[in-house]
Amino acid sequence: MNSETDKNLNAELNIFRGTAGSDSKFETFNVPFQQGASVLDALIWINDNIDETLSFRYSCINANACKECMMLIDGKVEYACLKKLQEKRSTLKPLPNKRLIKDLVTDIVPPKEKYST
Amino acid sequence: MDHLSTDVLVVGAGAAGMYASVSAAKSGAEVILCDKSLISRGGATVMAQMTVAAAIGHQEADHWTHHLYDTIQSGQGLCNEKLSYQLCKKAPDKILEMRDWKTGWANDNARIRQVLAPGHKIKRCCYVDFLNTGPAVARTLRGEVAKHRNIQRISGITIIDLVIKNARVAGAIGLNTETGDFVSFAAKAVVLAAGGLTQLFARNSASKNMGGDSHALALRAGANLIDMEFVQFFPIGHLAPRLVGMDPIMWDPFRYKLGGKLLNGQGEQFIENYGGEDGATYTVGRDLAAYAILKECEAGRGSPNGGAWLSFQHLKKEELEGAFGPIIKKLAFNDIDLTKQSIEVAPIAHYHMGGIEVDESMETCVKGLFAAGECVGGANGANRLSGNAIPEAFVFGDIAGSNAAKVKASQNTLSNQDFEIAISHAMGDLLQPPSDNTLPQKQTSRGLLHALQIIMWENVGVLRDTKKLQKALTEITRLRNKVFPSIRPKQGTAFNTSLMDWLDTRNSLSCAEAICLAASKRKESRGAHQMEDIPVKSDKFTKNQIISIHNGRLASSWKEVQKLDFDLKEKSLAVV
Numbered sequence: 001m002n003s004e005t006d007k008n009l010n011a012e013l014n015i016f017r018g019t020a021g022s023d024s025k026f027e028t029f030n031v032p033f034q035q036g037a038s039v040l041d042a043l044i045w046i047n048d049n050i051d052e053t054l055s056f057r058y059s060c061i062n063a064n065a066c067k068e069c070m071m072l073i074d075g076k077v078e079y080a081c082l083k084k085l086q087e088k089r090s091t092l093k094p095l096p097n098k099r100l101i102k103d104l105v106t107d108i109v110p111p112k113e114k115y116s117t
Numbered sequence: 118m119d120h121l122s123t124d125v126l127v128v129g130a131g132a133a134g135m136y137a138s139v140s141a142a143k144s145g146a147e148v149i150l151c152d153k154s155l156i157s158r159g160g161a162t163v164m165a166q167m168t169v170a171a172a173i174g175h176q177e178a179d180h181w182t183h184h185l186y187d188t189i190q191s192g193q194g195l196c197n198e199k200l201s202y203q204l205c206k207k208a209p210d211k212i213l214e215m216r217d218w219k220t221g222w223a224n225d226n227a228r229i230r231q232v233l234a235p236g237h238k239i240k241r242c243c244y245v246d247f248l249n250t251g252p253a254v255a256r257t258l259r260g261e262v263a264k265h266r267n268i269q270r271i272s273g274i275t276i277i278d279l280v281i282k283n284a285r286v287a288g289a290i291g292l293n294t295e296t297g298d299f300v301s302f303a304a305k306a307v308v309l310a311a312g313g314l315t316q317l318f319a320r321n322s323a324s325k326n327m328g329g330d331s332h333a334l335a336l337r338a339g340a341n342l343i344d345m346e347f348v349q350f351f352p353i354g355h356l357a358p359r360l361v362g363m364d365p366i367m368w369d370p371f372r373y374k375l376g377g378k379l380l381n382g383q384g385e386q387f388i389e390n391y392g393g394e395d396g397a398t399y400t401v402g403r404d405l406a407a408y409a410i411l412k413e414c415e416a417g418r419g420s421p422n423g424g425a426w427l428s429f430q431h432l433k434k435e436e437l438e439g440a441f442g443p444i445i446k447k448l449a450f451n452d453i454d455l456t457k458q459s460i461e462v463a464p465i466a467h468y469h470m471g472g473i474e475v476d477e478s479m480e481t482c483v484k485g486l487f488a489a490g491e492c493v494g495g496a497n498g499a500n501r502l503s504g505n506a507i508p509e510a511f512v513f514g515d516i517a518g519s520n521a522a523k524v525k526a527s528q529n530t531l532s533n534q535d536f537e538i539a540i541s542h543a544m545g546d547l548l549q550p551p552s553d554n555t556l557p558q559k560q561t562s563r564g565l566l567h568a569l570q571i572i573m574w575e576n577v578g579v580l581r582d583t584k585k586l587q588k589a590l591t592e593i594t595r596l597r598n599k600v601f602p603s604i605r606p607k608q609g610t611a612f613n614t615s616l617m618d619w620l621d622t623r624n625s626l627s628c629a630e631a632i633c634l635a636a637s638k639r640k641e642s643r644g645a646h647q648m649e650d651i652p653v654k655s656d657k658f659t660k661n662q663i664i665s666i667h668n669g670r671l672a673s674s675w676k677e678v679q680k681l682d683f684d685l686k687e688k689s690l691a692v693v
Contacts, residue, residue, distance in 0.1 A: 034359065040361075041359075047614065055613075059158060061323075102612040114273075117119045117120075
């Protein structure tokens with residue numbers, strides 16, 4: 001989100017926080033809205049400006065090549081990098097059918113590519 | 118702490134790491150392939166869109182000697198010709214092997230389609246439609262890796278340091294990102310294949326994992342870096358409007374297939390003013406285009422967001438759809454209609470020619486430590502030919518893997534104590550109290566990394582000069598010695614992004630300092646290293662520069678360029 005950010009407009013992200021086996025909660029972040037920006041842009045903005053501990057997976061940064069940023073956005077399974085940020089409140093949750101690791105990170109690692117001793 | 122043991126540990130699961138694993142496994146070694154992201158997904162390979170150069174001669178008569186000639190020309194006197202030779206000679210076999218493994222190169226039945234790319238004199242570049250080369254390559258190699266029972270694949274392990282004993286590599290320390298636990302690895306050989314470092318620059322086409330992990334691990338282990346000053350800037354990276362779901366270097370294939378006009382902020386063609394030829398279509402070389410765009414911006418003639426306009430408005434909708442069908446749909450999803458609007462482009466850091474110094478077997482000066490892929494320096498000299506990065510990953514991965522498998526068990530046996538010492542060494546900075554408690558608590562590793570990216574972009578980017586480089590070196594040294602030691606990552610176990618950022622930033626600082634130091638010592642302009650106050654090439658600098666650690670500090674030295682032991686022209690003529 002660069003210089004084009006319009007300070008008058010806002011997107012509100014209501015995000016699941018928590019780890020497996022601990023209390024969870026939702027936390028709301030107000031992020032500047034920019035035309036054309038993705039939800040992933042907004043999550044990275046939160047890491048940079050508000051909370052560096054908010055966890056979500058991504059590698060390729062909006063190229064939709066790594067396919068790591070899948071999550072539940074307003075009840076639908078989406079890639080955060082393809083989902084456009086909207087000037088309204090959106091709710092972000094971890095994938096429901098995967099084991100929770102932390103916040104928006106779930107265990108999406110294929111069984112044979114997992115760590116085991 | 119968990120402990121794993123193997124013959125060959127491969128760090129990084131892009132094309133180079135996966136190829137290395139397959140070759141090591143075929144040679145009979147037990148292999149562990151790990152990646153801090155997911156296997157096959159986290160690095161540059163999966164983001165590659167188009168060209169893979171190899172002299173298979175399916176469209177025009179070609180021979181590896183011609184490819185080698187073009188590669189050495191492009192490297193402007195600095196290619197380690199023995200590495201370039203390996204790259205060009207072995208690339209054709211790898212492309213055909215990948216075809217057998219069902220990569221799906223664009224083809225007309227038995228003939229693989231090959232296109233011309235800048236710097237190549239022959240149609241030599243294979244691809245997978247549409248802009249799908251990287252994902253196809255990644256998928257193929259991931260499948261091949263899975264066929265070998267002696268390769269253990271592990272996603273989510275960040276290697277934080279190598280363990281060196283008796284001057285040879287003996288293993289590594291990893292962080293399990295899911296749990297925050299340390300894991301120790303004993304290995305006879307280690308292959309570093311964790312990619313490049315273009316993430317160090319504010320404008321880049323990198324994934325977030327490309328901050329120079331391999332380079333920093335190698336340096337700390339006692340290996341050398343070479344040609345660090347040579348960073349390739351891709352001239353027409355996407356700048357605006359906001360575009361998601363596409364890699365920012367996507368406009369190059371458009372340019373190859375359809376042309377395109379490059380215009381300044383006033384709507385004028387400007388490449389001619391810099392000695393280039395542009396004409397109706399945009400065909401000028403990468404370095405001149407990058408230079409010209411930034412000079413127009415400096416003169417106040419940039420596009421609104423600090424770049425240039427790229428226009429395809431002279432083309433019909435049908436022409437665009439014919440050449441790039443599904444991509445045009447992706448653009449529409451981003452509200453971009455090329456028949457009605459121009460887009461803004463600007464130079465971005467795209468590839469690094471420098472890297473870890475290796476010999477022809479891809480081994481570093483540390484016994485048992487190998488490197489493969491973009492993190493290897495030397496094969497591309499001062500400038501890389503378009504299309505050489507992916508074959509480099511295949512060929513160097515193959516060589517590194519098969520040689521790593523040959524490493525005999527050393528007398529080294531690592532005790533728990535060895536690993537404990539290695540961990541305290543790797544994490545030592547965190548065990549000390551912060552060096553400066555007066556800094557505002559808001560300072561984070563990410564914040565520091567962003568500051569570093571801006572310093573690198575503004576001072577060590579396309580247009581360099583002596584003053585800017587000195588300024589950057591001073592600033593980076595301050596960040597490294599004063600600011601970074603005051604930062605403490607947040608406590609946490611599961612997926613602790615704060616600790617991951619801290620580890621990334623530490624590596625990136627080392628690499629940035631290495632690039633800056635090397636750039637400041639090369640007092641000439643050559644290839645991707647352009648000094649505005651010293652605009653000429655100097656024979657004195659037809660040498661490779663080595664960066665290594667001496668007494669705890671980075672030091673620069675020079676070495677003679679490795680030349681071929683045969684006459685390339687003669688060999689080339691013999692096959693025409």
